[in-house]
Amino acid sequence: MTEHIHTPRSQDPEDVKRRNFIKGLFGGILGILTLSITWPFVSYLIPTSVGGRDEKFIKVPNFSSLPIGIPKKMNFEDVDEEAFLRLNVIYDIWVIKHxxxxxxxxxxxxPHLNCRYNWDGKKFSCPCHGSLFSENGKVLGGPAPRPLDTLPYKIEAGELFVQWKLYKAGIPAKIEA
Ligand code: FES
Structure with a gap:
């Protein structure tokens, strides 16, 4: 017959307190890490009508310094007010200033499966499955079912403002996700 030997955990109140503290600390760190990694994806699932995230135009810095006619990747930051924690989210977009x-x-x-594509100096190319797009967004090759998705924008007093939107991937129609 096999005997299992159990080493009893110390019931010393100080040890119990320490163990609980460490457990709580790890739980907290894990929770924050999980939230920060998954939030950008989870936030897309929140109905936009609740907070009207998609309704607002967000300023994209440095529009005035862009060269004319050359696609440039730009970043802008927004504070996600829908989160119970206020989160700063960085977005990226491609801008061609005319x-x-x-x-x-x-x-x-x-628009195929939501990978990020690049500009190679002549065309946009997607590293995931090889879709190619012209400067005006037209599909030149690969499995992409529709042209690149444009985003609503406005220019006021020389500043660019953009509405961030997500569209359903993998279908010919441009429909908001
Ligand atoms: S995600 Fe771009 S070609 Fe598939």
Whole structure:
């Protein structure tokens, strides 16, 4: 017959307190890490009508310094007020400035399966499954079912403001997710 030997945990109140503290600390750190990693994805699932995230135009810095006619990746930051924690979220977009009052703004996500694509100097190319797009967003090759998705924008007093939107991937129609 096998005997199992159990070493009883110390019931010393100080030890119990320490163990509980360490457990709580790890739980807290794990929770914060999980939230910070998953929030950008989870936040997309929140109905937009609740807080109207999609309704607001957010300023994209440095529009005035962009060269004319050359696609540039730009970043902008927004504070997510819908979160119970206020979170700063960094977005990226592709901007082609046509003039001081006109531009094309693309979502950075490939309409095939949402990978981020790049500009190689002549065309946009997606590293995931090889979709290619012209400067005006037209599909040149690969499995992408539709052109690049443009985002709503406005230019006021020389500043660019963009509405962040997500569109359903993998389908020919441009429909908000
Ligand atoms: S996600 Fe871009 S080609 Fe598949």
């Amino acid at each position: 003039s001081e009052v006109s531009a094309t703004v693309y979502s950075p996500l490939c």
